Amino acid sequence: MESDDMRDFATEARRFLDAHVAKAPDRTAVTWGEGDDSMAYFSSLPPEEEREFVQRAREWQRIRHENGFGWITGPVEYGGRGLTPVHDLLYDAIESEYDVADTGVLSVIGLGMIGPTILAHAQPHIRDRWLPAMYRGDAIACQLFSEPGAGSDLASVATRAVREDGGPSRSSEAESGGDWVLNGQKVWTSVAQHSQIGLALTRTNPDAPKHRGITAFLVPMDAPGVEVRPLRQMTGGADFNEVFLTDVRIPDDHRLGEVDGGWTVALTTLMNERATVGSEGVGPVGAALSPDHLSALMRATWTWDDRALRARLAELLVDVLATEHLNARALRKLRGGVAPGPEMSVSKLMYGQNLTRAAHFVSDVLGPRIIADTGQWGTYAWTELLLATPALRILGGTEEIMKNILAERVLGLPKEPVTAAAKEVRS
Amino acid sequence: MTADESELRELRASVREFLEAKSPEEAVRKLMESEPRFDPAVWSQAADQLRLPGLAIPEEYGGDGFGLVELGVVLEEMGRALFCAPFFATVLLAAQALLASGDRDACARFLPGIASGRTTATLAVAEDHGSWDPAMVSARAVPDGDGGWTVRGRKCFVIDGTTADLILVVARTVAGPTLFVVERDATGLAAEPMETLDATRAMARLTFDAVPATLVGAEGAGGRIMAKVLDIASVGLAAEQAGGARRCLETSADYARVRHQFGRPIGSFQAVKHKCADMLVQVELAEASSREAARLADEGSPDFPVAAAVAHACCSRAYMTAAMENIQVHGGIGFTWEHPAHLYFRRAKSSQLLFGGPAVYHERLLDRLGI
Known part of the structure; x- marks a missing residue:
């Protein structure tokens, strides 16, 4: 039932993986009392090990990228392969049979969700600046979406973005203009502490219906006023963060999509949140x-x-x-x-x-x-x-x-x- | 032979079309209260037009030589329509017992009639206690001194037991549980219909008073044969259950879209919506487990016995859940005799317990996993 195209792709993927890594050990077979008995779902590593963990992830992503598996669905001009999401899922399923570095820190949010959003909505020079860097493993991206008051009801985000040159922006002045100033708090932000960029949803028009007053920005995480604080969860570790934005100045060319059109951008991100198949027994x-x-x-x-x-x-x-x-x-x-x-x-x-x-x-x-x-x-x-x-x-x-x-x-x-x-x- | 995806879709479409025409709810309700509990004319058409009884019987015995995957598609559709017919007992129990026995003479003698639909058959194992474990059989068979055998004892819960032309029966000899075949008109055989929770599946109590019988397979091989038959039959049953569960889900979702209370469709309330989503999860798991088990059977995979136990347990629970929640989504109307929901509820509970129920199938799964 395998199609020729998929079989060829799978063969190529296996050839690449066989040349670079070993097969994953079978964690399902057990000799009681022997080996590692860790049952950690969240990593919760000490800082030094955490840095090594991220480094290994970046390194494996670089190797994937050099061999044509860094961005399977991405356009060729940004270093992608131009293949379908089905190829991507198939690659993930095959790779899960191998003992590769865990690249979740780059891939789950950044490569999987933010990358496609930048591709669809950012200006050309932003795409050129960040997409190749992300898929080479150099840049990590996070998602500045959830807030204390906006969980399942994401469209109620309250972080404010105000255009610097005069009061609240209106859609009629949506053309490129002055800088924006962001103030607010984000929460449950995975990998913020490792990220170079974050995609933020902000409120630009509090008077419009909630889905129509949101604008999306790409925030450099080293911009003044961005503060990342680890959020300790009930396991005792800190795998998520709170991100405080205090008078963070963002140029208008870092805006994604239209002013007040950020919900469309957010939907692109969320549509790319993918489940994976075939990796359940892993780890x-x-x-x-x-x-x-x-x-x-x-x-x-x-x-x-x-x-x-x-x-x-x-x-x-x-x-x-x-x-x-x-x-x-x-x-x-x-x-x-x-x-x-x-x-x-x-x-x-x-x-x-x-x-x-x-x-x-x-x-x-x-x-x-x-x-x-x-x-x-x-x-x-x-x-x-x-x-x-x-x-x-x-x-x-x-x-x-x-x-x-x-x-x-x-x-x-x-x-x-x-x-x-x-x-x-x-x- | 193996059908590809598009052939399976065609098979499903033609069986569904046939059953929608020949086994609508009115027909099911009429047959539920008739003897026999099926329409011989429709059974002949299922055999002559669609060749259903012979679908998975090897070509050398007059069948079309397909496997459990193809049979599963047919059974999903039959379960969906609550089709009243001697299909399950004839094809999943009796024919599989003959094949599992490895007795080529018996296969050559009986399977062509089954494949053509001319012969209906059943398998009598359980007795008053209801267990399908051959070790629990107390009916006895002794040589009649003339090369044949004589069976004495009682069997219960025999599907289609009053109408089947051929009765395969497990009886004890000095060598242990053994498979025999008895013909409908044999002297000393009496059949009495049992009242059943699920009236679409007829059952009978059979009394064997020195009934002449023919040995099938080796003496004492009944345990081995039954292990194989129960794996295959429970996967067939699982397909029926998955089809019935899918129907309950569809009925509930259809109703939740159109039934209004408090000025809105009830399906817009999360309490109802989540119930339907839970049913969907169960149905997806049921279909996956029964279809995967069928595939492993056809591939001769060593993983099949575990998969069969998983499919049996998963589909039993899924169907029961879907049938119960279907009534709940419908509210009062779902509790009426006129509404078909209770027919599915009856079939779901009856199927879940047919081969012993959770206590038995959970242990069977652990046993197959070596736990």
Whole structure:
């Protein structure tokens, strides 16, 4: 069922990967008590290791770029390959079989979402300045979208941007003009501490309906008035940031899209937020979804014949394995050159739910050994995953928003009627 | 033989068109209350026009030699339409038991009739306790001294047990559980219909009073044969369940779009919208698990037994969830006899428990995983 084009592309990708890196070790096979028992979902590294981690990511991105896999969907004039999103997803799925540096710090937000937005909406000299640098691994970009008062309801952003030469700008003076001054607070900003640029959504017209008073800017993160503060999350680590913008001056040529037309820009960014297929079993948490690992844990804790726990294990594994089958089928569609349907959204929902259930199942198996560290291998380490799981139902769109999207886009259910209050910006 | 994606789409379209014409809700409701519980004329057409009974029977035995992938498409459509026919018992239970037995004489003797649709058949394993575990069988078979065998005992929950022309039966010999075949008009065989939760699937209690029978496969091979048959039959059942669940989801979404309360379509309320999204997630998982298991079966993959157990458990839960929530989305109208929602609810619960239910299939999955 594989199309010739996809087969050739896959062959080329494997040839490149085989020449540069080893296959990923199988984390699902387990010898109890041996090896790394880390169950960290978030990295939470000490500063020195964090810098090395980012350096390795940049280095691998550079190698990808030099070999034609740095920007698979990008236009050739900016160093891209000019191929389809299906090629891109297929490459990700193939690369997940290899032991490569984690490039999430560059790719999830910057290359995946901000790059395509710059391409679609920025002025030519901004595109020339940043796109090649980003896809070479030199520049990292972050997304200055969410605010304390604008979470799921992103269009209610309140960070103000005011044009310096005179009062609030109006759409009628949308032509290139003086600098803009930004004031406000952003939150949940991943990788801000490593970024050279950030894409900010700001309020430029508080009197317009909320979707029509937003303007997008590319903010150099070293501009005076930009302050990045780590945000400590419930795991104890700090994987996100707060970004404070105080009188940050941005030239008008750093504007993306029209004045008050920033919602269109934001939609471009959000449309490029992609799920990946075929990478669920990868990383330290792969063990949490591995039948072998879970059964080894039950043997090690003498609970393998507990009927109640066995029934719960079976229920969990049904979902884990059915989700794997869903991913396998989506991947086969990709190899045939067909974009998957709702499988990706369903897979994302199930991934969060499965890991959450696995963490709680394992906790119940471990009992007291997860409330205090006995020093025993493979026990208290599960607290790392347990404490990370609430995030899986929130980040990248809450479970509730994901369900709205599935019901509205796949099942065609009507949107909620918009009330007058919901159209306005909360001041 | 293997059909490609476009051939599978064509197969699905022709089966759906056939069932929409021959098995609309009115026909299902009429047959639910008739004996036999199917329309022989429609069964003949399904065999003659669409060649459905022989679809997955090897060509050497008169079939078309396709696999579980193609059969799965047909079963999804049958489950969607609640098609009342001897298809499941004949094709998924009896024919698969004959094939699994490796008994070439028995296959050559019985499968061509099954493939052509002239012969209907079933498989009698469970007894009063309802277990399909051959180790639990207490019906006995003894040699009749003339090269044949005599079966004594009772079987329960036999699908299409009052109408099947051919009854494959698991009975115990000194060598252990063993497969036999008994013909409908054999002396000493009595069949009595059972009242069923799901009236679209007929079941019977059979009494074997020194019934002459023919050995199928090796003596004592019943356990091995049944393990294989249950894997295949539960994947077939899973396809039926996935089709039924998809239908419940579609019915709910259709209704949620048009039913207005408080001045808005009920589907615009998140409480209803999220219920439908949850059903969609279940249905997507159900289809993926049953289709993937069928593919692994056709490839002869060693992963098939695990996948079969996953599909059986996943589709059982998905269908039950979808059938329950379908009634909830419809509210009061969904609880009426006239509304078809209860037909799906009955089928969902009956299918979930047919081969033993969660307690059995969860342990089967762990067993197949070596846990």
